[in-house]
Amino acid sequence: MNIKWWLIVLNFHVIHSVGCEDPTGQSYDRNRDAIDQAVSMDLASLPVDRGQSEDFEQMTELGDVSxxxxxxxxxxxxxxxxxxxxxxxxxxxxxxxxxxxxxxxxxxxxxxxxxxxxxxxxxxxxxxxxxxxxxxxxxxxxxxxxxxxxxxxxxxxxxxxxxxxxxxxxxxxxxxxxxxxxxxxxxxxxxxxxxxxxxxxxxxxxxxxxxxxxxxxxxxxxxxxxxxxxxxxxxxxxxxxxIQNESPDPVIADQNVEYISCLPAEDCDDGAGLNALIAQVTEQAAGRSIDIRLPSEQYFAQSPVLINRSDLSITGTHAPSPPIWKWSPYPNSGQTWPFIFRGAGSVGPALQLVSGIEYGQRNIRLNQVLDEQPTWLRLSADDFGEVPNICINGRDVERRNRHQRQLFKVLEMSSDDGQTLITLDRPIFVSIPEDATPTMTPVSLLTANQISRMNIQADCLASQSDRFAEANCQNQEVIDDGAVLSLYTDGLKMTALSAIGFGKFTYEIRDSLHNVVENSQMHHPSAYGSGGQGYGVHLIGASRTVISYLEVNHARHGVVIDFGSSDSQVLNGTFSDMNQALLDVHGEASRDTLIRNNHLEQSSIGIIIGGGGRTVHCNDGPRHHVQLNRITECGIAVLVSDETEKTYVQSNHLYNNGTHVGSAYGAHDIQVERNQLGSTTIKAISVGFEGTRDMRVRRNLFQEQCSPDEALLQLNGAERPEFVDNMWCPQ
The missing domain is CATH 2.60.120.260 (Galactose-binding domain-like)
Structure with missing residues (x-):
């Protein structure tokens, strides 16, 4: 993302102190306890700016609510x-x-x-x-x-x-x-x-x-x-x-099989060995669930493990520490991953719809009769809408609505008059006109897979440097590799994993549904450059993903939400020390994102929405919610950019940043509400460039600024935000 203008105007410098105290005197609770109830603050005597009632009514709209x-x-x-x-x-x-x-x-x-x-x-x-x-x-x-x-x-x-x-x-x-x-x-x-x-x-x-x-x-x-x-x-x-929820049940499989490492054999390749075991048990246990357990302390793999059957889990069982899976691929392997979960994908032709799609529609009529009910369908459509002005000279000159690639399970099907009516398991929260030619393609996904409790290490000791530069790895092949790929899966869980040294996307979820990444870590990739390197989790056309209790330290990005991903949630994570945005909704028409209860520190940007940069990418779709996060030591804590709309920044604690909330390049319809805004090196709120508009700053606590003029940096024709019912500079 090109943030040069922000860095120049804000005269930004990243604060590199470690273990910074919360200015309220409350240290951040790294035990990640749930926030159960509101704590009252008696601030009635503080100065308040009052807005007009009609403005207040306008501000209370939340997304597409009727x-x-x-x-x-x-x-x-x-x-x-x-x-x-x-x-x-x-x-x-x-x-x-x-x-x-x-x-x-x-x-x-x-x-x-x-x-x-x-x-x-x-x-x-x-x-x-x-x-x-x-x-x-x-x-x-x-x-x-x-x-x-x-x-x-x-x-x-x-x-x-x-x-x-x-x-x-x-x-x-x-x-x-x-x-x-x-x-x-x-x-x-x-x-x-x-x-x-x-x-x-x-x-x-x-x-x-x-x-x-x-x-x-x-x-x-x-x-x-x-x-x-x-x-x-x-x-x-x-x-x-x-709200006490039960802990998830451990994997209970019909058949448990152990795989012992081939080390110390000189020609050891545990990837090939595990593939052979999977093929054997798949043939012997057709239709049964399998849990492959890894009891050895260390494994050495040169070939990727390919999982292309459902109901198969891989669990590290070595104690007390998880087993190490060392990855050192053969020369000229190309981009690959130590673990690949891959379903079949498309299993039939694209099915034409009778008409376009209305916002919120779940019953879809197809223009043909199907012989049998598909299990899953993948929505696609041509790009539609205008090219945003701010991106008209970009590399791809993309239209506002693009990358429609959402996955659904089919609940019901009926046929009449040469047509088929299908009922999906989720409404489609985007309107797609008929001339965009929306289609539904039958796909086959893996189900009931899990990979858990492993330390996956790329063969690159040099990656452990704290420089943001490509490492000189013992095996240079790992520069192009990730650790785990989920492609065409439904319900895959990545649990209690840690990974280091991979140059691309450590945990990649592509064209998959209902995936969960939880209680996992990633740090020190082997590359940090542009073009997609050094990501913790990368979502590409992913549908309904939860990333929970993820820790990413020293990387390019912690999580990148990309290429039409929808219903993505980043919860309860810890992200720190990165050379680009800690969390990046990447400017490729992703929509409906929830970023809640995370701790973020030390980067140029904490959270960016519309984040690819207008010369390469452009706007994201609507409805992004940023709630209950602590963000500190960033140039910009939360930035909305590139004509992205409907973003809600609520109940966050933002302190020791260059600016707390920024809006730029035509971003609009932004609600900044109930945040605690601490010290800044420049201004609490910054808006820049013509077309940037409709920011409402409502009921926030400004700890150091005593008026809207003290809190605001307004540049290059951006519309002034509306300030209503805020509390200013308590003593």
């Missing part, structure tokens, strides 16, 4: 005021308010509206709802009731719901992610008026005073795309109890 009016006239309900009572109920609560009062199974609910029944829950389309009847004795009178539910929230917009009962009705936010965990129900940002800021500033949880018998609860999806399971009713102070 309100669904629920007709309650035909139901016997008495809808009360949803505000909390000013006085406590004069009644003894029979149970402690940390109790879990009831768990209501999803199968006990009654579903209305368009939906699909999944293995773990119910997928609700916009306006669909689930209603549970409540037993009279389940919730004690006088309780303060909160709600959590087990669900899957790929987009923040998916988690927006209306919750109704005979006691209350209001709009809320399910605070979940893509891991199908138990998540609390909170108020929405736009409905929250309290004075808290930064990573402690979560919207308050739903809290209903139970003044009379609760008889039912109904949850209605506003935007669709929400999968919900069981409902948990608990006391308002029982959040830890309610």
């Amino acid at each position: 309100t669904v009016d629920i007709d309650l006239s035909s139901r016997d309900m008495d809808i009360l005021d949803s505000r909390l009572m000013d006085e406590p109920i004069d009644m003894q609560v029979p149970r402690d308010d940390t109790d879990l009062y009831a768990q209501l199974r999803i199968r006990q609910g009654v579903v209305s509206g368009s939906h699909s029944i999944l293995e773990d829950g119910v997928l609700l389309d916009a306006g669909a709802s689930v209603r549970w009847a409540i037993d009279d004795a389940q919730i004690p009178l006088g309780a303060l009731l909160s709600i959590s539910l087990k669900g899957q929230v790929w987009r923040v917009e998916d988690g927006r719901v209306q919750i109704s009962s005979n006691l209350d009705q209001d709009f809320y936010q399910i605070w979940g992610n893509g891991l199908f965990e138990i998540a609390p129900v909170r108020h929405r940002y736009e409905d929250w008026s309290g004075n808290t800021y930064g990573v402690e500033a979560l919207p308050p949880i739903l809290s209903w005073p139970i003044s009379e018998t609760l008889s039912y609860i109904e949850i209605t999806s506003i935007n669709g795309g929400l999968t919900i399971g069981d409902l948990y009713l608990h006391g308002t102070h029982a959040e830890e109890l309610a």
Whole structure:
């Protein structure tokens, strides 16, 4: 990404001190505890800038949100005021308010509206709802009731719901992610008026005073795309109890097989040996799941291990430390990986749609009759839309909407009148016109694969230098290699891996669905240059990916979200010491990203959205949420660029940066809200270049700036941001 103008204007210098203290006096908790509740700050006496009410209404829009009016006239309900009572109920609560009062199974609910029944829950389309009847004795009178539910929230917009009962009705936010965990129900940002800021500033949880018998609860999806399971009713102070999720089960396979290293044999190639074992057990255990265990302390591989069957896991079992898998490929191997999980990919011709695709559509009509229901389909389309002005002289001159390559599972199929109607497992949250020729191609993906608990080392001791320069490796082949490739897989898990010395993309997920990278590490690649080198995780056309508890230190990028990837989530990670952006949404029309609860430090940029640079790449798609991150010692903490739109920077703690939030080259519709903004070397907010517009800076705490003029750097025709209800320079 070309950030030359930022570096010149900001006179940026990266602070290289290690172990910097949080200026609030609170050290960063590297144990990665979940943030459970908001911590109040009494800042009512601080100076406030007040905006007009009509401006406030405009600012409260969140993404492509539309309100669904629920007709309650035909139901016997008495809808009360949803505000909390000013006085406590004069009644003894029979149970402690940390109790879990009831768990209501999803199968006990009654579903209305368009939906699909999944293995773990119910997928609700916009306006669909689930209603549970409540037993009279389940919730004690006088309780303060909160709600959590087990669900899957790929987009923040998916988690927006209306919750109704005979006691209350209001709009809320399910605070979940893509891991199908138990998540609390909170108020929405736009409905929250309290004075808290930064990573402690979560919207308050739903809290209903139970003044009379609760008889039912109904949850209605506003935007669709929400999968919900069981409902948990608990006391308002029982959040830890309610959101306690079970640890994932260890791999339990039908057959466990050990592979012992061929070391110390001089001609040892554990890659070839493991391939032979996989071929043998695949033939012997057709249709059965297999876990291959690696008990040796060290392995030496010159050939890549190719996994092209489902239900196969590879687990390092050496104790106490994970086994080392040393990678030293044969000469002239070309770009490859020590471990390749690869499905078949396309298994049929591209299928033509009857028409274009409407935003949020999940039922797709094909212009032919299919003999059998495909398991997965891959969406493709021609590029469409205008070429953004800022990118019109770029290398590829790309249109605004490009790289449509989303993967779906097919839930239902029916045929009539020479056409086929298919129902997908996820709405398509992009409108595609008919003249862009959208198609659906049947694909075959691997399923139920996992690779875990290994230390994968490229043959390159020189990579352990702290310079950002290509290493002189013992085996130069590793400069072009990554560690693990996932291609055409569904549900692959990379767990408890560490890797060092690979020059390309250490963990690469390409054209795959539902992949998870968790509790893993990467550091010190063997190359850092342009053209794609030195990445921790690289997503290429990936659909619904979760990267959780990843640590990347000393690399080019920690995570790169690229080439039309959608529903990507980076959660609870630690990223530091890089020569380019720590997290990079790479300017190739990726959309619907969640970056939450990470610690980032020491780089030119912390998080960039629209990050490829207009001479090579251009805009990203919409709806990127940056929440609850601590970012320090960066030239720019969060930068939105290249005509990217709909970005939400909320409840972050940004301190000791050159500038905290920047917008450039036509980026627009940016909400900066509830952040704690500490010291800067230049300005807290920076905007640059004509066409950059629609930034709303609302309800933030500016710790060192006392007015918008002190906080803002405005350059080269960029529109001035709107400042509303911020707190300025507390003493």
